[in-house]
Amino acid sequence: MSTVLALRETLMRQILADGRQYSRGVAVTIEDVSIAFDGRTVLEHFNVEIAAGEFVAIVGRSGCGKSTLLRSIVGLETPQKGTISLGTSKHVRPDVRIMFQDSRLLPWKRILQNVTLGLGATFVPHAEKVLAQVGLADRAHDWPATLSGGQRQRVALARALVHDPSLLLLDEPLGALDALTRIEMQELIEDLWWNRGFTAFLVTHDVAEAITLADRVILIESGRVVLDEFVDLPRPRARGSVRFAALEDRILQRVLQHRAMAIDARGARASTEENR
Amino acid sequence: MKGRVMADFHRAAVWSRNNLRKIGERALPWLAPVALLVVWQLASSSGRLPSRFLPSPRAIVKSFIELSVSGELWTHVRVSTMRALSGLAVGGGLGLILGLLTGSFRWAEMLLDTTLQMIRNIPALALIPLVILWFGIDESAKVFLVALGVFFPIYINTFHGIQSVDHGLLEMGRTYGLSGWALYREVILPGALPSILVGVRFSLGFMWVMLIVAETISARSGIGYMTMNARDFMQTDVMVVGILLYALLGKAADLLSKGLERHWLRWHWAYQQVR
Numbered sequence: 001m002s003t004v005l006a007l008r009e010t011l012m013r014q015i016l017a018d019g020r021q022y023s024r025g026v027a028v029t030i031e032d033v034s035i036a037f038d039g040r041t042v043l044e045h046f047n048v049e050i051a052a053g054e055f056v057a058i059v060g061r062s063g064c065g066k067s068t069l070l071r072s073i074v075g076l077e078t079p080q081k082g083t084i085s086l087g088t089s090k091h092v093r094p095d096v097r098i099m100f101q102d103s104r105l106l107p108w109k110r111i112l113q114n115v116t117l118g119l120g121a122t123f124v125p126h127a128e129k130v131l132a133q134v135g136l137a138d139r140a141h142d143w144p145a146t147l148s149g150g151q152r153q154r155v156a157l158a159r160a161l162v163h164d165p166s167l168l169l170l171d172e173p174l175g176a177l178d179a180l181t182r183i184e185m186q187e188l189i190e191d192l193w194w195n196r197g198f199t200a201f202l203v204t205h206d207v208a209e210a211i212t213l214a215d216r217v218i219l220i221e222s223g224r225v226v227l228d229e230f231v232d233l234p235r236p237r238a239r240g241s242v243r244f245a246a247l248e249d250r251i252l253q254r255v256l257q258h259r260a261m262a263i264d265a266r267g268a269r270a271s272t273e274e275n276r
Numbered sequence: 277m278k279g280r281v282m283a284d285f286h287r288a289a290v291w292s293r294n295n296l297r298k299i300g301e302r303a304l305p306w307l308a309p310v311a312l313l314v315v316w317q318l319a320s321s322s323g324r325l326p327s328r329f330l331p332s333p334r335a336i337v338k339s340f341i342e343l344s345v346s347g348e349l350w351t352h353v354r355v356s357t358m359r360a361l362s363g364l365a366v367g368g369g370l371g372l373i374l375g376l377l378t379g380s381f382r383w384a385e386m387l388l389d390t391t392l393q394m395i396r397n398i399p400a401l402a403l404i405p406l407v408i409l410w411f412g413i414d415e416s417a418k419v420f421l422v423a424l425g426v427f428f429p430i431y432i433n434t435f436h437g438i439q440s441v442d443h444g445l446l447e448m449g450r451t452y453g454l455s456g457w458a459l460y461r462e463v464i465l466p467g468a469l470p471s472i473l474v475g476v477r478f479s480l481g482f483m484w485v486m487l488i489v490a491e492t493i494s495a496r497s498g499i500g501y502m503t504m505n506a507r508d509f510m511q512t513d514v515m516v517v518g519i520l521l522y523a524l525l526g527k528a529a530d531l532l533s534k535g536l537e538r539h540w541l542r543w544h545w546a547y548q549q550v551r
């Protein structure tokens with residue numbers, strides 16, 4: 001554990017040397033959290049500590065509890081055990097924004113009004129700018145029903161980004177996008193994070209995306225963190241680089257190794273049953 | 277040159293054929309009603325259909341013109357419409373407020389919903405003897421009956437509308453900083469609106485039924501009075517005019533509520549067009 005902390009120290013110092021500000025970000029501490037639905041455990045003795053301003057990517061198989069983790073950080077799920085604390089001060093509630101896996105746009109509000117939800121009319125120019133950044137400036141006055149799935153996702157992303165949160169949680173924000181738009185949106189997210197310095201959680205199925213954006217990639221399996229990998233590649237990261245490929249390979253190997261272990265275990269069980 | 281003339285001629289022929297078909301498609305649905313009117317008029321003027329049984333269409337039109345020129349018709353229409361609207365305002369307003377209350381607050385639901393559901397099982401028309409006992413036969417009795425008729429459709433649909441607002445959108449609204457009245461205005465009310473408007477559509481139907489019954493039983497003015505009064509003098513033409521007036525007012529109310537839906541649920545229309 002101490003080596004991990006030391007590693008992070010150096011990493012943070014490295015980033016601080018780049019001249020970034022950390023005023024906005026908030027630290028997240030998840031201690032021994034267990035969540036179960038109807039007796040079925042989703043997260044068990046889950047521990048993770050995120051530094052202020054850190055960009056964390058969360059990967060794992062479908063149904064492993066990634067969305068549940070994000071939902072419990074915003075307070076939409078209450079853990080049966082353990083604590084989740086944001087920031088150092090327990091009194092001030094930091095502003096947290098979550099982009100849900102399903103876009104959840106209000107069908108009765110036009111796109112622009114969806115983006116400015118919860119903000120005053122003074123935010124309209126800013127919202128228009130962010131809409132333009134996600135490539136939807138010309139759809140500002142349409143109804144959500146008339147957008148495609150990927151366009152709705154981009155509106156939801158814009159809605160999360162217009163706020164200036166200290167913690168931003170993105171639940172597969174780019175799942176329904178084509179490769180090209182995806183890369184553009186990744187750059188947008190990285191830019192905003194870089195300039196504003198919020199703490200970011202990104203759930204993704206794409207290991208390459210995780211490595212491109214995150215300081216740290218966390219793999220969840222059977223309700224626990226089974227891999228916590230620091231990505232100390234200089235930004236912006238080039239997918240083609242040898243170190244990038246090596247890291248991607250290592251993480252994928254880890255995912256596969258767990259699957260292999262699971263298959264082995266099943267195989268072993270089956271053979272013992274045969275022997276009986 | 278000749279070729280172009282031929283082409284023009286051909287185009288004109290196609291154009292007129294298409295137009296003819298369009299006119300035919302428009303006219304076809306009207307064929308049966310017009311034929312019915314013609315047969316009716318012929319039967320009346322030949323004396324096969326006695327006018328004390330059913331007046332001829334011509335007599336009905338004549339009587340309509342006479343009544344509206346004398347102004348009598350408009351007085352009755354105004355009185356009836358006022359009754360309908362007051363009843364709608366009282367009953368609908370109450371239904372909306374109580375529906376919003378029971379839909380939004382658990383304590384209000386526990387306190388009121390069971391009682392209201394029990395009362396709903398009593399057919400409103402069965403209460404007429406009691407209503408006459410309470411209010412006599414003056415205005416308030418009619419307004420009360422109309423209010424009773426429109427209350428439940430609006431109450432039930434408002435309650436269900438609020439209860440069935442998408443949970444995911446509520447969660448989203450809360451995490452984006454909405455709470456209290458803002459959450460209500462931006463998420464809950466618009467989410468319940470389609471259901472509330474269905475309630476309004478239903479209640480408009482009940483509104484006219486209750487009004488017709490109330491005015492037929494007892495009234496000193498209004499369309500129902502005009503109709504019942506005409507019966508005493510065997511003026512079948514005036515009776516039919518009264519019946520047609522009710523039909524027209526009902527249709528007008530329906531169109532109005534459809535217009536409201538079209539305006540308030542524009543986003544919903546967009547949704548349906550995409551699908």
Ligand SMILES: Nc1ncnc2c1ncn2[C@@H]1O[C@H](COP(=O)(O)OP(=O)(O)OP(=O)(O)O)[C@@H](O)[C@H]1O
Pocket residue numbers: 037038042060061062063064065066067068069101
């Ligand atoms: N409200 C709930 N009630 C019951 N079970 C739930 C509930 N929410 C989540 N679960 C269960 O918890 C598990 C984890 O769900 P979660 O949505 O966190 O998965 P995920 O990792 O986000 O998956 P995906 O990648 O497919 O989005 C699943 O098995 C799911 O069925």
Ligand SMILES: [Mg+2]
Pocket residue numbers: 066067068101171
């Ligand atoms: Mg999920």
